[in-house]
Amino acid sequence: MQLRYQFRVYPTPGQQIDLARAFGCARVVFNDGLRLRQQAHEAGEKYISDGELSRRLITQAKLTPQRAWLSEVSAVVLQQALADLNTAYRNFFASITGKRKGRKVAPPRFRSRKDNRQAIRFTKNSRFRVLDNGRLRLPKIGDLQVRWSRTLPSDPSSVAIIRDAAGRYFASFVVQTTEDESLPPVAFEVGIDLGLTHFAVMSDGTKVAAPKFLRRAARKLKRLQQDLSRKQRGSQNRKKAVVKVARAHARVADTRRDWQHKLSTTLIRENQAIYVEDLCVVGLGRTRLAKSVHDAGWTSFTGMLEYKAARYGRAFGRVDRFFPSTRMCSACGRINEKMALNVRAWDCPCGAAHDRDVNAAINVRAAGQADLNARGAHVRPGLIPAARNEAGTHPDAACPTRSVAGISVL
Numbered sequence: 001m002q003l004r005y006q007f008r009v010y011p012t013p014g015q016q017i018d019l020a021r022a023f024g025c026a027r028v029v030f031n032d033g034l035r036l037r038q039q040a041h042e043a044g045e046k047y048i049s050d051g052e053l054s055r056r057l058i059t060q061a062k063l064t065p066q067r068a069w070l071s072e073v074s075a076v077v078l079q080q081a082l083a084d085l086n087t088a089y090r091n092f093f094a095s096i097t098g099k100r101k102g103r104k105v106a107p108p109r110f111r112s113r114k115d116n117r118q119a120i121r122f123t124k125n126s127r128f129r130v131l132d133n134g135r136l137r138l139p140k141i142g143d144l145q146v147r148w149s150r151t152l153p154s155d156p157s158s159v160a161i162i163r164d165a166a167g168r169y170f171a172s173f174v175v176q177t178t179e180d181e182s183l184p185p186v187a188f189e190v191g192i193d194l195g196l197t198h199f200a201v202m203s204d205g206t207k208v209a210a211p212k213f214l215r216r217a218a219r220k221l222k223r224l225q226q227d228l229s230r231k232q233r234g235s236q237n238r239k240k241a242v243v244k245v246a247r248a249h250a251r252v253a254d255t256r257r258d259w260q261h262k263l264s265t266t267l268i269r270e271n272q273a274i275y276v277e278d279l280c281v282v283g284l285g286r287t288r289l290a291k292s293v294h295d296a297g298w299t300s301f302t303g304m305l306e307y308k309a310a311r312y313g314r315a316f317g318r319v320d321r322f323f324p325s326t327r328m329c330s331a332c333g334r335i336n337e338k339m340a341l342n343v344r345a346w347d348c349p350c351g352a353a354h355d356r357d358v359n360a361a362i363n364v365r366a367a368g369q370a371d372l373n374a375r376g377a378h379v380r381p382g383l384i385p386a387a388r389n390e391a392g393t394h395p396d397a398a399c400p401t402r403s404v405a406g407i408s409v410l
């Protein structure tokens with residue numbers, strides 16, 4: 001399977017200028033491609049093929065005075081920008097024709113210099129290389145200083161250079177692993193209810209709250225955001241406040257990622273199968289709960305569970321989000337009345353007394369197990385998406401109006 005390894009890099013001021021140029025060129029080529037395809041679509045012409053797009057927007061465009069400067073950056077960076085666009089289109093088409101399960105994928109959108117995250121990608125063809133002195137050599141950029149926090153297990157097939165909103169740079173390597181990392185089998189299976197009072201509640205009754213340090217950092221971020229809103233537009237002070245907010249934001253995100261990594265690794269080690277509810281966070285995002293939902297970061301957490309399960313030979317399943325996990329009695333199966341959010345415990349007419357979230361987690365586990373058994377014959381290990389993709393799609397932009405029954409993975 002493919003794994004992604006990310007490290008902080010420290011470009012010199014000169015290299016930062018070269019990187020900014022490469023980000024800009026990649027963005028221009030991506031946007032040119034999107035515009036051409038949109039225009040062709042509006043004119044009723046047929047879809048412009050990947051090869052044709054590359055020929056017109058890279059090879060031919062470099063010969064024109066308007067786009068001659070594209071020659072200043074590695075051609076691979078430009079090809080990869082178009083590859084992102086092509087992937088975004090393919091995902092979008094697969095989604096509208098129903099070939100792609102799960103959430104709806106929005107059509108590709110234009111990239112902006114104001115996007116929080118700027119990225120370019122180098123593949124093997126570009127001859128990027130990790131030097132003996134530990135520096136990362138990139139064509140037309142130079143040798144970047146890297147902070148190696150761990151060693152790469154094998155030769156990377158590609159590297160993306162990313163600049164985040166806080167102005168930090170990262171190198172994200174994709175590495176193909178062939179060795180079997182499956183963990184020894186265990187007997188436990190767990191269902192997880194992701195909630196707002198607790199970050200996660202397990203079917204065995206364990207409740208996990210978001211740690212205090214994370215909540216404290218989130219409060220600090222909120223205060224900085226308020227400071228920012230009081231600064232005058234266009235002022236120097238506002239610029240400083242923007243950077244402060246971005247840094248605080250990056251810190252919260254990093255801290256949360258570390259914490260989620262620990263929790264997801266523990267769950268994967270201790271359980272043979274893990275089932276979660278297929279949450280539509282965007283759906284919730286329109287409600288009053290929006291803020292806390294986005295802060296909770298369930299999407300990244302379930303994503304970690306999914307790729308770690310694939311990597312370590314565990315089963316992972318998402319359960320239909322319209323399944324009434326909360327009000328169904330896990331003892332007798334009766335579906336009871338809807339409950340207000342503040343009802344934390346309830347009794348079923350069958351005599352069972354339930355903790356709301358634990359009962360839901362038990363139901364999630366049962367539904368996940370049933371679905372996995374029903375599909376057991378079709379389980380094909382190895383068809384696993386990479387942990388995160390660099391393509392220019394925005395899967396969060398849309399949400400299915402119908403649910404996809406059962407488990408979307410395996």
Ligand SMILES: [Zn+2]
Nearest residue numbers: 329332348350
């Ligand atoms: Zn009951």
